[in-house]
Amino acid sequence: MASVALLSNPRSTGNRSLLPQVREFCAAHPDIFHYEVEDVGQIGEAIRTIAMVNPSVVAINGGDGTVQAALTELHSGGHFDGSPPPVAVLPNGKTNLIALDLGAEGDPIKALQRVLDLVHSGELQEHVIERQLIALDNDGGRPVLGMFLGGAYLADVMLYCRNRIYPLGLPNGVSHILAAILGLFAIIFGLGGGRLPPKPEPMTVSLVRQGEFKGKFSLLIVTTLEKLLLSIKTSESHGTNGHMKLLATDSNVGALFRMLGATWRGTLGQKPLNGVHFQQGDEIRIEGKRSNVILDGEIFEAKNGRPIILTSTQPVPFLRLAA
Structure with a gap:
């Protein structure tokens, strides 16, 4: 039995320079089973093979997209007898939202060494935490599992950052802040297109959780992470139980600034804010043109007559790498 199974995606941004070091580290530690994929379409076969070696931990070396595909196979593919082992996410890729939420930041090699140390020390279970996952279904097939969903104008800004700012070669943190500033500028002044994010066109959505509310939103976030975005964290009473959290902001500048002010003070979710919807639930439905x-x-x-349906899974184990 391998102590750790490591799944690497060589096409993740960080792996373009890091992968030779990862291979060297694995060669020096024979209790690591290292499986590399050329694209995410091979992750199903990778998880099937990893299940055969029955590891104590599955570590994922890739971006959030790689983590999403691996989680879907781990918990929906039926490859393991019983429950899959806990998942450790190394800090790699562009955004690293999942890795950061689980306490992994800095050098991925040091994070991998930390995983090995926890396995060998016998303290592994003391660092296992549980999170629910988001199961997304919009075509009736097998749901896709993940932990962070962005929609409305936020999705437009995320795509703008990916397609227009990342190619500039700026550090990831700088890229994210620059995209957020430009998106906010476009909302305030009603501009967009060209070198700016596209002009804000908030969509109409319907969200169902023990009732329903409708509106046009400039921001839509659904997540099971403690940190929502750019290290913003909800109040302690709402941010630590791993359930699906919904944050939607009406498409006006006032609501956006009230939300930003609450997140700056760390009070988001403590009391109602006009134009800011913050709830938790087990099912969310998103509809609109x-x-x-x-x-x-x-x-x-989501297309007319075929909404996006989000449900929460049963809690699944992850490995928190923070001391």
Whole structure:
């Protein structure tokens, strides 16, 4: 039995320079079973093979899209007898939202060494935490599992950052802040297109959770992470139980600034804010003529008569790498 199974996606941004070091580290530690994929379409076969070696931990070396595909196979593919082992996410890729939420940041090699140390020390279970996953279904097939979904104008800004700012070669953090500033500028002044994010066109959505509310939103986030975006964290009473959290902001500048002010003070979710919807639930339905959403880097679209349905899974184990 391998102590750790490591799944690497060489096409993830960080792996373009890091992968030789990862291979060297694995060669020096024979209790690591290292499986590399050339694209996410091979992850199903990778997880099937990993299940055969029965590892204590599955570590994922890739971006959020790689993590999403791996989680879907781990918990929906039926490859393991019983429950899959806990998942450790190395800090790699562009956004690293999932890795950061699980306490992994900095050098991926050091994070991998931390995983090995926890396995060998016998303290592994003390660092296992549980999170529910978001199960997305919009075509009736097998749901796709993930942990962070962005929609409405936020999805447009995320795509703008991916397609227009990342190619500039700026550090990831700088790229994210620059995209957020330009998106906010476009909302305030009603501009867009060209070198700016597209002109804000908030979509109409319907969200069902023990009732329903409708509106046009400039921001839509659904997540099971503690940190929502750009290290923003909800209040402690709403941010630590791993359930699906919904944040929707009406498409006006006042509501957006009230939301930003609450997140700056760390009070988001403590009390109602006009134009800011913050709830938790086990099922969320998204409908509209232009209802594109991004779940951990993958784009999905709700079409007329075929909504996007989000449900929460049973809690699944992850490995928190923070001391």
